[in-house]
Amino acid sequence: MRKKIISMLFCVVLLFSGLLAGCTAGEQNTNTGTFVLGKAPKYVFMLIGDGMSAVQINAAQVLNGNNTLGEISTNNLLFASFPACGMATTHDSTSFCPDSASTATAMSTGYKTHSGVIGMAVDKSTPVTNIAELLKAEGMKIGIISTVTINHATPAAYYAHVASRSDYYGIALQMAESGFDFFAGGEISKPTGSNKDQKSAYEILKEKGYTIARTAAEIAALNASTGKCYAIAPNIQDSGSMTYAIDRQEGDISLADLVAKGIEVLDNKKGFFLMAESGKIDWSCHANDAMTTIKEVLDFEAAVQVAYDFALKHPDETLIIITGDHETGGMTIGYASTGYDTAFNILNNQKLSFVEFDKLVKSMQKADSNLTFEKVMPVITQYFGLKLPSGNAEADAADPLVLTDYEVEKLQNGFTQAMLPSADREADEEYALLYGTYDPLSVSITHIINNKAGLGWTSYAHTGVPVPVYAYGVGSELFNGYYDNTDVFHKLCTICKID
């Protein structure tokens, strides 16, 4: 026992000395990503994966890694190699499981506030200035991008001040008043207000001088001489958001495309601040759909690549920050029934998101009033690879995609509930645990395929685990260490020389 404790202590000492050595090396690094003292960055990228913490990132690294026994290795994302990495706590003044409004406000303004509040202090009435407004006042151009609606909580925290994130119309009006130079991504949520009786926010944006581009050709035509503009991706999928990467068709616009366009529109001699959010990592984690989440993370990485390529061309004057606002879903690698094993290769059988699968089943149900589980099962096999047992026990045991009796029952129960009108479903605790507010069939399918792969979920909401913060470029060293999400703002102010 004592021997064990001593060897554990030795390991801890080794670990700490390793970490310290890493820090020292980081500060002395004179290659790429150096800290140029006395100079603020001209270009700042703040790239946020909503709902993205270490597990979402590592799940993507595992899926793309080597899953062969004896050769296990991750295939790390680009930002994992950034010279600085820290950890940020995400609680807000209401909860250790915070929401996007308060966490984005913490990062954009340095203030903790209540869940649901955007750009206001904890009294819910005092507007607090955000980093984008401060940098705008310094003469920089400002760009705000989100794959979900542009007046959703995270992007709004970089231009709006409202007591409630549900005040979509109020947020849209502040977007029009912001004077910011580039908005892009999803549509405006509730553009004519909750009662649909207000003047269209799109019209107000036009009156305020914004060019609104809605087609690929119109977006392609935007450039540095366009003036203030708002690019809405033509590929809109659900609730005004852009298509999930897993469902995207050729020619559809991606987050990476919009970051590239943002750079083109914003580039000027005084520099720019560009906040880009991948908002649907969060949405697919709420729904406990791991493969859709992983594809979103990889798509987010493609957007980081665009910023990184720009930074390589503008060394010593660019800063890139990558983080999440909070974790969503309580995603973890490892599951009760798979123990120490993982089999992420199984996930590659999933060909669409839960959203598209739900649409598919709804259309089948519409066309066939006697839709049975037996009729839906081939579609489940087609899009997720999962199979009913063949009867040959040996062959079935060797095929990881064959469902166990327990899993078949789970799927059948999910199907039965899914066929009922929402009002007729069992509104008990077990139902809430099994399906949350999601379609009982698709969430059963993703749970089963995720669990078979060795991946688990604990929640349909946000969790309280800290998020990693990666940084590259001017001042990036400041993002090493363990701190609070409000410090992201303070560190940015220090680096950008704002009081």
Ligand SMILES: [Zn+2]
């Ligand atoms: Zn969020």
